[in-house]
Amino acid sequence: MTSTSNPRDLRSELDSLTTEAFRPELAEIDRLPTLDIARLMNGEDAAVPNAVAPCLPEIAAAIDATADRMAQGGRLVYAGAGTAGRLGVLDASECPPTFNTAPSQVIGLIAGGPEAMVTSVEGAEDSKELARADLDALAIGSLDTVVGISASGRTPYAIGAVEHARAQGALTIGLACNPGSALGAAADHGIEIVVGPELLTGSTRLKAGTAQKLVLNMLSTITMIRLGKTYGNLMVDVRASNDKLRARSRRIVALATGAQDTDIERALTEAGDEVKTAILVLLADVDGATATRLLEESGGHLRAALASAT
Incomplete structure (x- = not known):
């Protein structure tokens, strides 16, 4: 599962990504009072919904296509590495108690498997082969929807998942936070939420992670509305498990x-x-x-x- 990328080429690639950009005006953020840092973060977070707004038509089209397939028995599968993978697993895990879906109906795949939810699995995100194996274990087909999630839009695991799913006839969605991403280009529906450089350089669990969470909320929630899992704004398929x-x-x-x-x-x-x-x-x-x-x-x-x- 080791990467074959040249370190120099990879560094050059990262330098070109908006999500990895360095912000010199924040170079001394560690010297600021805690309240000032909190205000800075709050201001950064407030900009995320505005970054999502221009992509709403693409998001809606992806939801309608997903709901059409799920209504015929298809599944919704998220695939990502690191923070992106964890967000997918989180969204999938909340569907059974919220919408009474079967655990097999909405699935979260994270590069490296369950262990990667709490610790780093070396090299897992760099493997397209691992993504293909994970999808093959699910026997992905034409009624399924696979959502590759990657802030950079270049993560091999997410791209590999989308490429393989598309080859199997599944609907594919690529969720990234950089424009012109390889992930977006590989998918039937590319959704690129450009939130800009992070407060901490390259820490994409911040604005990028928030943007991904907002979009995943929409994908699952509105799909379930389309599938009749709600009545008005009431969760009428909620599972009373506690x-x-x-x-x-x-x-x-x-x-x-x-x-x-x-x-x-x-x-x-x-x-x-x-x-x-x-x-x-x-x-x-x-x-x-x-x-x-x-x-x-x-x-x-x-x-x-x-x-x-x-």
């Missing part, structure tokens, strides 16, 4: 229906604690079995199920 989520489930049913607590408890019992089903029981005045059937027939879309029940 006390907080159980309480949230009851609150969601109450907000969606305006029903009394006793009716909510009855509906949830009939629905096997499925929030979406319980809402349909109450709003359509049907039993749990009928609500389940209506939701199945509507592909899990609550609004469509309600329309068919009237």
Whole structure:
């Protein structure tokens, strides 16, 4: 998994990247009072959403294409190294409790495997072969979407994942933070959020990481909205896996229906604690079995199920 890049060539390549640029005006930041440094960081972070805004059309197009495939049974797979990989794993891991997705439906791959979540795995990010092997283990196909994530846009693991996925007929998205990136060029949908040089030279877990997190939030959340995982702005597919989520489930049913607590408890019992089903029981005045059937027939879309029940 060792890199074959010439160190001199790699240094020259890094020198050309916006995310690696040195900011001489911050050369003495370590001598500033802590509050001044905090204000500087806060000002830097505030600029990130404005950098995302010009890319919203590309982001929306990527989401629509992803949702189309996921509606047919496809998967959403993130692939990255280091901070980018960790952000992908984080977003994927939050989908089951938030949207009741199967663990195999949204997947995060990080170069070097689970160990790389907490420690550096030497050479993993430099290997396109490792990316291909990780995707082959998932049997990537034409209904799947693979998102390569790399702040620099040059990370071999992320590029290798996108190239291999595209060769398998999958939809590909390249998320980078430099313009004209190799990753963006390799993907069907290139999303390049140019946040500029970091407060600490080359520390792309800062603005670049924030930008990537914002885009991943959009990719997963809006895709799930398109798939019917919400009703309005309520998370009606939330999985009640702990006390907080159980309480949230009851609150969601109450907000969606305006029903009394006793009716909510009855509906949830009939629905096997499925929030979406319980809402349909109450709003359509049907039993749990009928609500389940209506939701199945509507592909899990609550609004469509309600329309068919009237």
